[in-house]
Amino acid sequence: MLELSILGFLCEEPLHGYEVKARILGLNGHIRPISDGALYPAITRLVKAGLVEQRTEPGSGAAPRRVLSLTAAGRAALQDRLRVPKDVDITDGQRFFTLLAFLRHLPDRAEQAAVLRRRQTFLNTPASFFYRDGEPVRAEEAPDLFRQGMLRVARATSTEEKRWLAEAIAALED
Amino acid sequence: MLELSILGFLCEEPLHGYEVKARILGLNGHIRPISDGALYPAITRLVKAGLVEQRTEPGSGAAPRRVLSLTAAGRAALQDRLRVPKDVDITDGQRFFTLLAFLRHLPDRAEQAAVLRRRQTFLNTPASFFYRDGEPVRAEEAPDLFRQGMLRVARATSTEEKRWLAEAIAALED
DNA sequence: GCTAGCATGTAAACGGTTACATGATTAG
């Protein structure tokens, strides 16, 4: 997931590590700022795998920067990860949003639509949230105030997401 | 987080591991079903910490069950985790929802309201989501279809959650 | 005879956080 974000941002333009961190922060808000201990090892992995190239530049008032850019292999890897997401990436909202953030880098609109349709299918399978004795729980019959809240918020999210998915898929298939 | 769920479910009634797993599945839907490799070690940790007691019963048509129940220390630990959630628990939606699921086990309504208020404060701090150059990005000006979708869904979620929080806090302070 | 569900567990690998470490520049 972190690797996907790094590849995604580098696909737009070359950046140094610190900038990547700032971009990720801007995308997520300050929910879960990414830590250095995750970021720099991830970059090193991508460089070793030949997906990212680096050249060192004098830093603007600080340590020298490692300016990173995507290689051809890196671009291909990014597109693969977007095209063939793992099931987890489709079922976990958090991950799916990260995927969405970079889905524009998939060149083919049909392939973009296919990813959205996978998510749509998941959201439409029953039992994707909050079941009790095999039956979906309605907000009114939730055992307490707090679970009622969970249900309300979950329902609002899912409703809006389904609406958007339908519109977006239609638009991609214009 | 897993430990919180285990403590939370055991607070309602004694259960064996397999049942706990089923409850967690019912709460999350089949998004991220919890794995055995996470569940059983977590139970063992809680037993070692004296928060959970176990007695073995013959299984209904299967291996013998370890029936788990909360100790007094376990109940206290659950309430502590609910009362004094870490910042992560408040800022991460996923974690906050898990917390909500068991918040009814906090005996004091004022303390329940305090937890909700912490979440409310977080949701109202600017920059909690999707910023660019220090400015919040509006859905219309998002760079592409997909990020527009992210924003729409995020906004719908946050709107509904804020509305519910306001109502719930008011209700708790009746 | 086989599959599905019940029920428990372990070991390796992975991805991430936390804490530690360094050092330079700029603004108050």
Place this chain on the structure above:
DNA sequence: CTAATCATGTAACCGTTTACATGCTAGC
């Protein structure tokens, strides 16, 4: 002079996933 921001990195630890392992019962 001190805090914030820029900029990079390592090491220990932690919780989780994935894969492996076992074995019983009920229904097809």
